[in-house]
Amino acid sequence: MAQEDVHHLDDAGLALGLSLGSGRLSREARLLSSPRLLEPSLTLSMPDEATATATASGAGGGAAHSVSSLSVAGVKREHVDDVEGERASSTAAVAARAGAEDDDDGSTRKKLRLTKEQSALLEDRFKEHSALNPKQKVALAKQLNLRPRQVEVWFQNRRARTKLKQTEVDCELLKRHCESLTEENRRLQRELRALMFAPPLPQAPPSSAAQAAAGVPAPPFYMQMQLPAATLSLCPSCERLAGPAAAAKAEPDRPKAATHHFCSPFTHSAAC
DNA sequence: GACTAGACATCTCTTACATCA
DNA sequence: CATGATGTAAGAGATGTCTAG
Numbered sequence A: 001m002a003q004e005d006v007h008h009l010d011d012a013g014l015a016l017g018l019s020l021g022s023g024r025l026s027r028e029a030r031l032l033s034s035p036r037l038l039e040p041s042l043t044l045s046m047p048d049e050a051t052a053t054a055t056a057s058g059a060g061g062g063a064a065h066s067v068s069s070l071s072v073a074g075v076k077r078e079h080v081d082d083v084e085g086e087r088a089s090s091t092a093a094v095a096a097r098a099g100a101e102d103d104d105d106g107s108t109r110k111k112l113r114l115t116k117e118q119s120a121l122l123e124d125r126f127k128e129h130s131a132l133n134p135k136q137k138v139a140l141a142k143q144l145n146l147r148p149r150q151v152e153v154w155f156q157n158r159r160a161r162t163k164l165k166q167t168e169v170d171c172e173l174l175k176r177h178c179e180s181l182t183e184e185n186r187r188l189q190r191e192l193r194a195l196m197f198a199p200p201l202p203q204a205p206p207s208s209a210a211q212a213a214a215g216v217p218a219p220p221f222y223m224q225m226q227l228p229a230a231t232l233s234l235c236p237s238c239e240r241l242a243g244p245a246a247a248a249k250a251e252p253d254r255p256k257a258a259t260h261h262f263c264s265p266f267t268h269s270a271a272c
Numbered sequence B: 001g002a003c004t005a006g007a008c009a010t011c012t013c014t015t016a017c018a019t020c021a
Numbered sequence C: 001c002a003t004g005a006t007g008t009a010a011g012a013g014a015t016g017t018c019t020a021g
Helices: A003-017 A022-032 A062-071 A077-088 A091-102 A116-128 A134-144 A148-196 A208-214 A244-249
Strands: none
Touching: A116 A134, A116 A148, A134 A148
């Protein structure tokens, strides 16, 4: 089915959806319980609307108009909506659209602003459920004197905003986690260096077997390795281990912070 | 039962417009 | 008043799911 057709049939489809079988409803049930649909965390701030509380003038005709739009073929959805809007939308919406109708070409689309009351009710419903089934959508649209498509779009955009907000929160949490891991990494490296550069014990350490027999724990893995500890130095910039080879390569007049090191076998990275 | 096309809902990206600093 | 930033309604395409054939 072409996208254009979907648009033409959309509102009508919503109305027709009321008579569809259980398949559609079960789908809605799944959507409502979907973990992807996040709980609302945003508060919409609508600008003051100099207007126009919704009136009942258009109420009652919404569904019928939606169905009637089925017969409008080859017309852009926007135009269909304009026709419907004359009767089915709030006075504010009608006023907004009336502006669009003034310039006949229809190439410019006027921005519709929902009233405070409409936004508030939509927000309330969103807090209850972040998705609506067709029945609820039509009912809410009727209640708000809006087209079902408008309610649908509002929920769509609202979900997108919620998701965006949640993504930002997640991103911030990850950032903090990353910072704490970096700090932990630095701390462990400092500990490691302290152990590696510690002065040798006055006596030769006992054998592992003797240690075990005496109840002394074996030295950590890294202390048993044959490391060229004496050749390592600390990169002043990133606090990583660096060697004389790297230091020799660096220009003598270059600030140390900019001459980065080769890294120890533990770090495996040349990047700071 | 597997497959396919159509219908539909939703998501994502984008655009256009309104509002405000 | 002009302008850029921001918020948001809506358009368009992509995608997933369900159903009927």
